[in-house]
Amino acid sequence: MRSGERGRLGDRVLHAYTWLVIVWLSAPIAVMILFGFNDKQSKSNTSWQGFTLRWYAELFEISDLTLALRNSLVIALVSTVITVVLGTMLGLALGRHRFRGKGVTNFLVFAAISTPELVMGASLLSLFVSGNVPRDANTIIVSHVLFSLSFVVVTVRARIVTLDPSLEEAARDLGATTWGTFRQVTLPSIMPAVMAGAMLSFALSVDDYVVTSFVNGSTVTFPLWIVGAVKTGIPPQVNVMGTLIFGIGVLIAVANAVVARRRA
Amino acid sequence: MNPPMRGPLTGRTRRDVFRLAGYSAAGLALAACGVQGQKVTPPKTDAVQDFWAKQTRNGEVVFANWPEYMPGDKGPLERFKKDTGIAYEYKEVIQENAEFFGKADPVLRAGQSLGYDIVVMTNGVQLQHMLQLGYAVPLDHTRLPNFQANAGQKFKERSYDPGNTFTIPYASGVTGIAYNTDHVKEEITSIEALFDPRYKGRIGMMNDAQEIGNFGMFAVGVDPEKSTEADWKKAGEKLKAQRDAGLVRKYYDQGYIDAVSKGDVWVTMAWSGDVFQRQLAGEPVAFVVPEEGGTIWTDNMLIPKGAANPLDALMLMDYLYQPAVAAELDEFIQFVTPVPAVRDLFRERAKKAEGKDKKALNAMIDSPLMFPSEADYAKLRTYTTLTTQQEQVFNPIFQSITQA
Amino acid sequence: MRRLTPYLLALPSWMWLAIFLVVPMVAMASVSLQTGNAYDGYAMTFSFSTYGEALGRYSTQLLRSLLYGGLATVAMLLIGYPVAYWIAFRGGNRKSMYLFLLLLPFFVSFVLRTISWNFLLADNGMLFGTLKDWGLVPEGFHVLATTLAVVGGLTYNFLPFMILPIYVALERVDPRVVEAAQDLYATRAGAFRWVVLPLSLPGVFAGVLMTFVPATADPVNAQILGGTGNTMIGNNIQTEYLVNLNYPTAAALSFTLMAVLLVGIFAYARALGTENVLEAAAR
Numbered sequence: 001m002r003s004g005e006r007g008r009l010g011d012r013v014l015h016a017y018t019w020l021v022i023v024w025l026s027a028p029i030a031v032m033i034l035f036g037f038n039d040k041q042s043k044s045n046t047s048w049q050g051f052t053l054r055w056y057a058e059l060f061e062i063s064d065l066t067l068a069l070r071n072s073l074v075i076a077l078v079s080t081v082i083t084v085v086l087g088t089m090l091g092l093a094l095g096r097h098r099f100r101g102k103g104v105t106n107f108l109v110f111a112a113i114s115t116p117e118l119v120m121g122a123s124l125l126s127l128f129v130s131g132n133v134p135r136d137a138n139t140i141i142v143s144h145v146l147f148s149l150s151f152v153v154v155t156v157r158a159r160i161v162t163l164d165p166s167l168e169e170a171a172r173d174l175g176a177t178t179w180g181t182f183r184q185v186t187l188p189s190i191m192p193a194v195m196a197g198a199m200l201s202f203a204l205s206v207d208d209y210v211v212t213s214f215v216n217g218s219t220v221t222f223p224l225w226i227v228g229a230v231k232t233g234i235p236p237q238v239n240v241m242g243t244l245i246f247g248i249g250v251l252i253a254v255a256n257a258v259v260a261r262r263r264a
Numbered sequence: 265m266n267p268p269m270r271g272p273l274t275g276r277t278r279r280d281v282f283r284l285a286g287y288s289a290a291g292l293a294l295a296a297c298g299v300q301g302q303k304v305t306p307p308k309t310d311a312v313q314d315f316w317a318k319q320t321r322n323g324e325v326v327f328a329n330w331p332e333y334m335p336g337d338k339g340p341l342e343r344f345k346k347d348t349g350i351a352y353e354y355k356e357v358i359q360e361n362a363e364f365f366g367k368a369d370p371v372l373r374a375g376q377s378l379g380y381d382i383v384v385m386t387n388g389v390q391l392q393h394m395l396q397l398g399y400a401v402p403l404d405h406t407r408l409p410n411f412q413a414n415a416g417q418k419f420k421e422r423s424y425d426p427g428n429t430f431t432i433p434y435a436s437g438v439t440g441i442a443y444n445t446d447h448v449k450e451e452i453t454s455i456e457a458l459f460d461p462r463y464k465g466r467i468g469m470m471n472d473a474q475e476i477g478n479f480g481m482f483a484v485g486v487d488p489e490k491s492t493e494a495d496w497k498k499a500g501e502k503l504k505a506q507r508d509a510g511l512v513r514k515y516y517d518q519g520y521i522d523a524v525s526k527g528d529v530w531v532t533m534a535w536s537g538d539v540f541q542r543q544l545a546g547e548p549v550a551f552v553v554p555e556e557g558g559t560i561w562t563d564n565m566l567i568p569k570g571a572a573n574p575l576d577a578l579m580l581m582d583y584l585y586q587p588a589v590a591a592e593l594d595e596f597i598q599f600v601t602p603v604p605a606v607r608d609l610f611r612e613r614a615k616k617a618e619g620k621d622k623k624a625l626n627a628m629i630d631s632p633l634m635f636p637s638e639a640d641y642a643k644l645r646t647y648t649t650l651t652t653q654q655e656q657v658f659n660p661i662f663q664s665i666t667q668a
Numbered sequence: 669m670r671r672l673t674p675y676l677l678a679l680p681s682w683m684w685l686a687i688f689l690v691v692p693m694v695a696m697a698s699v700s701l702q703t704g705n706a707y708d709g710y711a712m713t714f715s716f717s718t719y720g721e722a723l724g725r726y727s728t729q730l731l732r733s734l735l736y737g738g739l740a741t742v743a744m745l746l747i748g749y750p751v752a753y754w755i756a757f758r759g760g761n762r763k764s765m766y767l768f769l770l771l772l773p774f775f776v777s778f779v780l781r782t783i784s785w786n787f788l789l790a791d792n793g794m795l796f797g798t799l800k801d802w803g804l805v806p807e808g809f810h811v812l813a814t815t816l817a818v819v820g821g822l823t824y825n826f827l828p829f830m831i832l833p834i835y836v837a838l839e840r841v842d843p844r845v846v847e848a849a850q851d852l853y854a855t856r857a858g859a860f861r862w863v864v865l866p867l868s869l870p871g872v873f874a875g876v877l878m879t880f881v882p883a884t885a886d887p888v889n890a891q892i893l894g895g896t897g898n899t900m901i902g903n904n905i906q907t908e909y910l911v912n913l914n915y916p917t918a919a920a921l922s923f924t925l926m927a928v929l930l931v932g933i934f935a936y937a938r939a940l941g942t943e944n945v946l947e948a949a950a951r
Contacts, residue, residue: 254765659912
């Protein structure tokens with residue numbers, strides 16, 4: 001009985017602790033949101049000079065910035081979808097099966113993570129140049145898939161090795177097809193890992209600077225535009241866009257929790 | 265010859281993937297043979313004239329620049345379009361000189377076009393590489409009448425590109441010393457402030473080898489434009505001692521300006537444009553060109569090799585030197601303009617303006633950070649121009665201090 | 669058909685990795701063995717001495733990077749494990765919400781995050797200014813431009829990459845198993861040590877892999893948050909490549925770094941017995 005009480009107390013401490021970590025991770029976001037309301041008097045948006053909603057009204061006034069944000073979101077979405085499909089497949093192969101070339105594949109997956117970004121960007125660029133491939137959103141997507149792939153593979157595999165393969169065997173014994181087994185049994189049980197991998201690769205893609213700066217041609221993404229604007233001063237519209245991304249994210253998270261509760 | 269317009273996302277077809285796969289084998293072959301050299305000899309006048317004689321107006325120009333370096337309504341470019349009938353494409357694709365060069369080098373080395381007719385780069389090691397590797401098209405000065413008439417003298421004498429053979433300035437700034445007036449109660453005039461033990465741990469230096477090298481040389485009384493290897497070593501020793509004494513908090517990139525305005529560092533090497541913006545925002549920072557000397561840096565326009573529309577590009581570059589156009593540009597950028605007449609245009613406008621506008625114009629007119637005085641100009645030097653061999657000596661001297 | 673499955677599953681990724689990773693890597697390896705300069709061109713001379721020289725010049729920074737990366741990884745494990753544990757076992761139907769909230773800050777640009785940290789952590793800023801006013805920390809105290817700031821920045825920026833895989837592995841563990849184990853071992857600590865921890869090891873392995881490796885190679889945190897004497901190997905690679913155009917040295921440094929990291933990973937996997945875990949389950 002006493003152990004149960006202690007358990008509940010421990011749970012409460014951990015609950016508070018989890019929120020503490022979330023607050024810590026979000027602390028800089030609070031500053032970012034605040035400065036989206038700053039009535040700044042010069043190009044530098046670094047000291048508080050009064051409240052205004054002006055930057056929300058003029059959110060899309062800087063057309064290149066708007067385009068950069070749109071590019072980033074589309075690229076992140078497309079590359080996340082590709083990465084998750086490829087990564088889940090490879091994760092399954094590595095976690096479930098024995099096959100020739102498994103060692104080499106493991107090695108490549110690790111090598112992709114350990115390649116310094118600069119080297120990856122530079123070598124991809126020389127590959128594209130020597131192949132006369134025009135650099136644009138497509139080459140950015142290809143590169144983002146490359147560096148996110150391993151993260152999905154590793155995450156999915158960490159899940160699969162904890163699963164009991166006998167469940168799938170049973171399904172097959174009951175006459176389910178390979179595809180049926182996958183859809184009915186395997187996929188639901190690895191879904192948390194697939195979702196986690198998707199979130200990781202979206203975050204990796206939407207925030208990448210180094211690799212993108214090599215392979216982008218003249219397509220500009222959100223992080224690229226911001227880094228360039230540091231020279232003359234980042235306009236508050238950037239903060240507002242960040243705020244909206246964050247706000248929409250929070251809404252999705254909350255909506256998700258509400259739906260999950262109804263279903264339960 | 266214009267590169268095809270591409271939307272942000274055109275579908276990658278299966279054929280493209282195969283094409284990629286095939287070409288990567290070619291990439292391997294290329295890597296195995298080594299990378300081709302790009303030695304250049306200075307352009308011959310005849311060849312330059314021949315090149316330009318062959319060019320015709322194509323009615324379009326692609327301008328690659330830094331973000332926030334052109335008014336939001338693209339006023340100067342719109343006027344250019346109205347006056348000349350040349351359509352423009354303006355792309356904010358340059359984030360940093362190093363990354364931009366890193367990206368351009370393999371493309372230009374392979375003899376391909378960047379797809380831009382004008383690019384803007386700061387004078388420094390990457391621009392030097394661009395010029396030395398022959399990546400810039402020599403300019404036809406007979407077609408630059410506005411530049412000849414309106415550019416300030418200092419902007420025609422630049423050691424890194426004598427005679428403006430390849431580049432003309434877009435905007436400029438000064439590297440000097442900024443200090444936080446809440447913490448530093450004296451008026452700083454000398455570069456020795458950066459070596460003053462009273463400010464131990466509160467001094468900021470720049471990470472860039474050229475920038476810090478220059479200040480090291482000023483500190484030991486050497487003019488960087490005329491410096492020798494022995495001078496660099498002497499400057500290196502001075503900077504090494506400064507580091508070893510624990511004086512330097514950090515070797516900064518852009519971050520120094522936040523640090524000095526918040527008081528994390530009290531005295532630091534600084535760029536004038538940043539300091540001007542902080543002063544407008546009411547932050548406690550002062551700027552000075554030290555009496556031993558300061559550096560003038562310039563963002564330059566150049567036409568990259570393989571540009572599709574060089575003549576249209578040249579026309580646009582010259583157009584930006586009309587005082588009215590330059591004024592419109594500089595009012596937005598708020599750096600040092602290469603066209604001194606801009607100040608008079610600001611004065612005329614300030615007479616008619618009222619309230620907030622008048623105040624803003626007067627702040628610009630009166631600021632030595634946008635219009636340096638004659639005395640300041642006299643103290644300003646450009647970077648040391650280095651050959652390849654010299655670079656291999658110069659860079660390690662200063663990088664071994666900043667990057668240890 | 670069944671025997672073909674793993675190959676079909678791996679094929680698309682193989683193609684991707686072969687074209688976009690292996691080919692460029694081979695090219696880069698070739699560059700690291702060439703000599704010359706950007707102007708006269710580079711020629712293949714099988715100059716292995718570049719590796720020795722590069723290592724000689726930058727061994728301090730390499731060791732420092734491994735140290736910083738290691739410290740940050742330990743910090744992430746200590747901070748992240750309890751979070752993953754709580755969400756996996758007690759997150760209920762809000763699990764996804766918590767994970768999403770943990771990751772959201774990383775959907776907005778690192779530039780904005782760093783500017784904000786610089787604002788929050790300034791010597792006399794919101795946090796330390798207040799603490800100094802209350803006399804809780806000495807006047808000269810500062811965090812920015814120190815080793816602590818770099819390691820802290822790495823910890824902050826890679827933390828979700830530690831939490832998510834651990835969560836993914838733990839979430840699979842049936843809470844009833846934990847309860848049964850608590851009865852068996854009588855203490856929660858015992859149950860954790862002998863049941864939960866072993867089951868989470870694949871997740872820990874994945875988390876360490878996904879954080880230690882990129883953190884060690886990262887140039888950004890040292891550049892923005894560090895001070896004099898905090899330069900990491902990623903910064904040196906950048907300078908050699910982008911400023912000095914010393915492509916062979918940059919390539920050699922990168923390969924050295926990658927080799928060290930890969931050796932470390934495999935040694936670590938062996939020590940942890942993770943490869944055995946992976947293999948056993950794959951059977």
